[in-house]
Amino acid sequence: MVKEKKWTKEWFEGFIAGAVAIVVADLLIAQFILLSGHSIWLRLFLPALALGAAAVYAFKKQFGGIDGIEKLIPTVRSSPAASTAPEGPDSNKMQALALQGQGQLDQAFEKFRRIQPVDSRLLDLLYNLALEFERKREFKKAESVYLHITQTNKEYRDVQQKLSRAKRLAETEILGVGSMSATASPVAAKTAIGTEKPMLGRYQVEKELGKGAMGVVYLGRDPKIGRTVAIKTMALAQEFEAGELLEVKQRFFREAETAGRLSHPNIVQIFDAGEEHDLAYIAMEFVRGSDLTKHIKPSDLLSPSEVLRYVADAADALDYAHKNGVVHRDVKPANMMLLAETKVIKLMDFGIARLADSSKTKTGMVLGTPSYMSPEQLSGKKVDGRSDLFSLGVTLFQLLTGSLPFKADSMATLMFKIANEQHTNVCTVRSDLPPQIDAVINRALQKTAEARYSNGNEMARDLRAVLSTLS
Structure with missing residues (x-):
C-alpha cells in the first residue's frame, strides 16, 4: 500500500514536470527558429511563461501541491471506505423518502438516521415514518423511531405519548404480515393487562380461534355496536403471484359482497370484508x-x-x-x-x-x-x-x-x-x-x-x- 502511494505521487510529479518542460521547450524552439530565420520576436513568449508560472502557483495554492491532489484520488485500494464518497444529507433524505414510498420502511429509517444535523423538517419525516410503522402494526419499529426523535427533542409534538403507546403495543407480540406463512398468525396477540387490543379494520381482535388453509380465524368485536364476530383472515400476498394479486383481491371482494347478501337460517351471515396491508379479512357471524x-x-x-x-x-x-x-x-x-x-x-x-x-x-x-x-x-x-x-x-x-x-x-x-x-x-x-x-x-x-x-x-x-x- 505504501509503494502504491509513492508511485502515485511520483507519477503526478513527473507528469506535471514533463508537461511544463514540454511547453517551455516548444516555446523556446519556436522563438529560436522565428528569431534566427525571420527576425521575428514572439510577443506572447514572455506572457506565456508568466501564465505557466501562475498556473503552477495556483495549482500549489489550491491543492497544496502533489500531497494535496493525491488526497482526492482513492490510492489506498485495500480500504473500501476510502473508495466510497460520503453521502450528503440531501442524498440520504431523497433516498429515504423513495424507500418509504416503496414500502421499505426499515431501509428508509436507516437512511434517515444518517442525516445530520437533525432539524424540525427531519423530525416531521421521522414522525410520519413512525406512524406508518404503526399502521403496519410494527410497533417495536415505531418505538425505535419515536426513541430516535426523543434523542433530539423530547418535547416534539406528542412523541412521549406515542413512545409509551408503542412500547405497550409492542408487548402484545403482534407479528407482521410480511413475515408470516400461509398458516402463521398475522395478529397473534397475547394481551397483557392494561394494554390496547390489536385492531383489524374496525374490529378488536380478542383471541385466536383456529387456523385454516389460507390464514387464521379470530374472535373479534365491533366496538361501535358491541357485536361479537368471527374474523377469517387470508394472506393473499403470500398465496398468489404479484401479477395475479390485483385480480384475486377484486374477486375476493366481489364474492364477499355477493355472499354478504345471503340471509338464511342455515348460512353463516357475512357482515363485512376488508384489507389491511395485503391481509384480507371477512367479519362474519360468530356461532358457538x-x-x-x-x-x-x-x-x-x-x-x-x-x-x-x-x-x-x-x-x-x-x-x-x-x-x-x-x-x-x-x-x-x-x-x-x-x-x-x-x-x-x-x-x-x-x-x-x-x-x-x-x-x-x-x-x-x-x-x-x-x-x-x-x-x-x-x-x-x-x-x-x-x-x-x-x-x-x-x-x-x-x-x-x-x-x-x-x-x-x-x-x-x-x-x-x-x-x-x-x-x-x-x-x-x-x-x-x-x-x-x-x-x-x-x-x-x-x-x-x-x-x-x-x-x-x-x-x-x-x-x-x-x-x-x-x-
Missing part, C-alpha cells in the same frame, strides 16, 4: 359450536337420522344460495358448523374457493378440497349449483360411513376415479342404512351435472323422505 369434521371418524359418527336432517338443511341452504347467484365451491364437513345449543347446521365460507377458480396458488395449494370436488370442478370447467350438490353427496356418504366414496394414493388417481369410476354402494359399507339412501347418493354423485339433482330443494325433499322411514 363445532364443524362436522369430528363426526367423520368411524368411532364418532352421528346417527343416520341426524345426518339426514343436517344434510337436508344444508341442501335447503344451497338451494337458497344458488337461486341468489352464489355457488359455494367448497362444500365439505369442515364448512358445516353445528351449533352447540340449538343443533342447527350452518354453512360457511361461501365463495372462498372462487378466489382461484380451482387453480393453484403460488404455494401449490389447490383452493377447494379435491376429495369433495365434482368432475367438472376438478377439470377447471365452469361450475354451477349442481357441483355443490355433488360435494354435498360426498359429504353425506362420509358422514354416514366414516369414509370417502373416492380414495386414492395420488391426486392424479383421485381425479381419474372421481371423473370415471363408480363409487362404492353406501349400503355395502354400512348395511344398517335404509336402501333408499343409496338412490339419493347415486343421483348426487353422477359424473355429469345434467344427471344430478337440478337443485338443492329436490335433494332435500328426497332426504326428508328417507328420514321419515327411520322415525
